[in-house]
Amino acid sequence: MRAGNVKRGVVGLVAGVVFAGLTTFSGASAETGGCGLVGTVGTPEIGVDDTNAGLETLPAAEIALPEQIYFRTSTESFNRRWSFAARDGRIYVKEAAAQGGWRSLPLPGCMEGRIAGVSADDDEVMAIDRDGWFFTMDHALSAPKDWNWSTRYGTPLWTGAGNTLPAGTLDWTWSVLSPNEDHVWRDTAGNDHPVGGAKVSHVFALVDGGCRIAYVDPWLPVDHSYELATPANGRFRAVKLSTSASTTLVVNRFGDLYTRLYDFDISGADKVFFRYSYEDQRGLREAPDMLSERVDSGTAAIQLPAPDWVRQPKVPGEITDRISVHKTGIGSDARELRIEGESGGRTGYWVKQLTDAAWRFVATDQPLAGTRLENTAADHSIDESIQPSPYSYAGRSAAGWTATVANFDISNTPTTLRVDVGNGERLDLILHMVDGLRQLPQQRGIGTQARRFDGTVEVPGDILGSLATQPDSIRQFVTSTLGGRRFTDTAVDVTVREFRIDGLSVTLGRS
Template sequence: MRRGALIAAAGLVLAGVTTQSASIADPGCLPVGTVGTPEVTVDESTAGLSDFAPATVALPEQVYFRTTTESFNRRWTFATRDGNVYVKEAAAQGSWRTVALPGCLAGTIAGVSADDDEVMLIDRDGRFITMDRALSAPKDWNWSSRYGTPLWTGPGNTLPPGALTWSWSVLSPDEDHVWTDTAGNEHPVGGAKVSHVFALTHGGQRIQYVDPWLPVDHSYEMGLPFGGRFQAVALSTSASTSLIVNRFGDFYTRLYDFDISGADKVFFRYSYQDQRGLPEAPDMLSERIDSRYAAIQLPAPDWVAQPKVPGEITDRISIHRTGPGSAARELRVEGRDGGRTGFWRKTLTENAWTFVTTDQPLAGAALENSPVNRAEETLSPPSPYDYQGVSPQGWTASVQSFDLAVSPTPLRIEFGDGTELDVVLHTVDGLRQTPQQPGITDQPRFFDGTIEVPQQLLAELDTQPATVRNFVRNTLGGNRFTDTSVDVTDARLHIAVWEITLNRR
């Protein structure tokens, strides 16, 4: 969650706070530090690195992939072995040193993922530990086991159960500056950063993300391609851009996080109305309060299919930022070409992959990598949540295969004379400060909703049956977009603006 100017003040307050008692993610010895605040000053030296003992375990000369055991940002490369963490300068060959962990962490670390100026560590119990100021000198690094509301001071959190893999993602004003929405407009990242753990769960059928400013739960998700039915075998995320692949070597990328999704209405202004051609705001405050500037275009960016790799590949994939802006990303996938091992690489927008030879042994599991896209052959079953209900006015509304992470959803209106109207229900899993159960359960789940009438139908409204014309003009006010709250359980779906409850079928 991107924090605006508020976080700077919060960081000053929290700098002197220490952890007093154990929690789900608190080993009991870590200060809160100033985790999550932007780096006002950065020490470009290596001060403190020589204080770390030389590594005594076998580690690669160079790390080419951001995985859960080896990772990098533009300054440092990290690795974990046997519960410990090791570091070297990213541009240097070898020269690994053993990071001096707080005593309670020594020998407990099972995973590491670096992005921007933060490093996420996960211990053997799945607990999150964050190291901040990771673009500065090692003497400046600090640690925190805190995670969750309020303001990254919550009791801590853990990796979602059953995660196949995970990745730490940070989007920041210092490194990224701006990001681009679906209208092509650039937006300032804001006064701070947006940080998530993205986890591939449920056998590759779901992506859950865990933000340190949101409640201590595992309730937020990013929908997969093909209406959430794509089955991924690997995931990597950097600067809010995710890269996934299935067992046939079909790659997709998506720019998405909590704020980009449309959920953070406290700090940002969003709109489904076309924002193309409107001037871009000079700063975050102007964008939020001045309607002369472009709002953030909704819906959020969708998944983009990437070209097929022209050679052998494994499921060892990686994405990392290469500079400011949403297009500055490099994709990598381990593989082989002409009998030599290495990795295939491309930028986010290039149309073809090129091969880089490393002659390192392949570490990932081989993928079939068919020459054509076969994603539809591996789709999971549709969501089982179908709802239907009758309005007080007598018309019937129905929704099929509702998925909390997928938007938009087709919404059909049926009238007594047999005519039908197909509209679209957009849903955004909004900001909350109390825990929510994962998935759709008997606990009501509240969404920011918007009903959209197709533009072509509006343009041809006079040619539509009378019941459709009257409904659009009277019930929807002739508007293309109508905002509404939507709450859902495993038994019903309620659309507030129409005062209609759809029951599970």
């Protein structure tokens, strides 16, 4: 979660609390060894030291480690300046551009000997202990003397008592989209939007057998309720994922590859700090900063719906499931994709820039570390063993029309809202739903606890454009119930038993 100047003042208040002490805070918990590390993560940046000050004080590594790190995985990772590796409960570090030169990173006592994974992006590093607890290191683009750890995670304002990986996580990664490194990102209308004064930091975790991705934002409640579906409407079973600057790369066992630009703010959920619209934003003036974009209606709003999955070309050779994405410059297209593999009898990795049409091979002659994939020429994006969602709803309004929502899935949007308007006529509306901003924990998925979405009912353009020639019942419904508008905003509440659409004054029961 991020914001611009509006949020900077709030972050400053948090900084006052955080900088009051760098050892303990009230959120210390037994689960994290009682360490309660405060750290500086989530507070305003205070400058970057481009030297290596402090590196010389770190002891040399006494174990064998790779000369170079080529992939951002859950146990080896890198940013623009440093490479990190997790081994035997510890973390090791070296200069990213150097061949070798690994040093052991001293850790707080509650972390020492417990670390199971590490992932770096931008100026933050996420470590996971053997029980799945999060430990975040700040100033990771600065000199080692500035590095510090925090167990804070969750509401309010990244001061919560900590969080963990979701149960059943198959793979995970840390992602940071920042104003200092990325500057802007691009929506589906082709407009660039400033990242703002703070950053977007998420853990992305591959769950539910590889067909869901949970994203865990440190500014949001301590739960695992926010998620997105994998490609093919969640019927893609990924075996690995990698995310950098909110761009996620996934692969299945057949070598099918997809990328997606997506996070909490890009999804359309953060209406407190951002201005979104389903209306066409193409050709509108881009705002110079976040505050201007929020208050100046003459500038382009963030186009919804959010960017979808993009199918990447098949790799023309042998590959493994060792995949990686990292940022290479300014803007959301500045991403490099890497896939471990071999070509012509040599090992290495296949590489391409995000928007390139073809892969090229870079030889490293290092042993392959990943699991080989079939990499078939045919498209196996849809896994037939993944069944559609069992949540379908139907109901009648006070006005007499009926509506149905079939196979509703919280992580798939839009969904079809089918309305029987009378006289045997049906109208298929598009129901966009965004999992909105909340500060209290929410149970995962659909259950007895009401789950509120920011909804928008869309009349298909061809229907609205030909309204005068449509049957009377359809024309009457669009003009009276929807006011003749293409887009109608509405709150939507969903439980295991009912589906309530406030803007249409209708409640559908589980069917």
